[in-house]
Amino acid sequence: MQTLFYQPGILAGLNYLTPEESRHCIKVLRKKNGDHIFITDGAGVLAEAVITNASPDKCVFNVQYVNHQPNRGYSLRMAIAPTKNAERMEWLIEKCVEIGIDRISFIQTAHSERTKVNVERMQKIAISAMKQALQPFCPVIDPLLSFGQFISSIFSGQRFIAKGHHGNTHLMDSAGAGQAYTVLIGPEGDFTDDELLQAENSGFIPVSLGNSRLRTETAGLTACLTISLINRQLNQNLTQP
Numbered sequence: 001m002q003t004l005f006y007q008p009g010i011l012a013g014l015n016y017l018t019p020e021e022s023r024h025c026i027k028v029l030r031k032k033n034g035d036h037i038f039i040t041d042g043a044g045v046l047a048e049a050v051i052t053n054a055s056p057d058k059c060v061f062n063v064q065y066v067n068h069q070p071n072r073g074y075s076l077r078m079a080i081a082p083t084k085n086a087e088r089m090e091w092l093i094e095k096c097v098e099i100g101i102d103r104i105s106f107i108q109t110a111h112s113e114r115t116k117v118n119v120e121r122m123q124k125i126a127i128s129a130m131k132q133a134l135q136p137f138c139p140v141i142d143p144l145l146s147f148g149q150f151i152s153s154i155f156s157g158q159r160f161i162a163k164g165h166h167g168n169t170h171l172m173d174s175a176g177a178g179q180a181y182t183v184l185i186g187p188e189g190d191f192t193d194d195e196l197l198q199a200e201n202s203g204f205i206p207v208s209l210g211n212s213r214l215r216t217e218t219a220g221l222t223a224c225l226t227i228s229l230i231n232r233q234l235n236q237n238l239t240q241p
Helices: 019-028 086-099 119-132 147-153 193-201 216-230 232-239
Strands: 004-006 036-040 045-053 060-068 075-080 103-108 140-146 158-162 180-185 205-207
Touching: 004 019, 004 119, 036 060, 075 086, 075 216, 086 119, 086 216, 103 119, 103 147, 119 140, 140 147, 147 193, 158 193, 158 216, 180 216, 193 205, 216 232
Parallel strands: 004 036, 075 103, 075 180, 103 140, 158 180, 158 205
Antiparallel strands: 036 045, 045 060
16 A cells, blocks of 8 residues: 545545545546555545546545454543644644544643644644555544633543653653543643643643653654553554454
8 A cells, every 4th residue: 555545435435536635646646447546534444446437636436345444442632732833733743643643632821822723724734644654543633722621621531731850750651551641732831830730630640751841842742652652562463463
């Protein structure tokens, strides 16, 4: 499988690619009638199909085989304060999708640098990264919520808030394998003491991400990679025949 296409309506019977995907398939990759392609719905379905109408406007295909890929065995939701430079968030989304993440929520904190997020563009970045990494799962990208709104909406799973490194146990030593995780990542100015207290009162555990002071997007990537490493045995089991 060299290329992965995206069509979220596969299971609903949609048998054609979107105009954008069709152009890439036919114009760029020069696929033609009879060629086999691989398609995902971004929710774990991986299908092999044969092109029946190689139109760059609406590439029609006939599904030959559908495979439901197993979940990773854990889930990760990251809530993060968006950076002033949107490209840094786009970079983070791209890398987290490659590693494995289920949901990314943007939060407005007291020290936030940005008050608006282009969710549609961020979702497109996630879809592109999913296809590039040949992943059948695409994360949900949530619109911006206030810190308080987000905290009050999380009731279950292992919950962590990244807060420096002084006196806090590292995330690697705090999280257990095979869980549903929520990790809060603050802005460049960090969370306020009031926000930290509010999070702790809601069941979030303060954790360290290392001895260095990390940029927001670096902290987010570190958290995502740490959770992946904690669950490395689960990941290995999924790749075994």
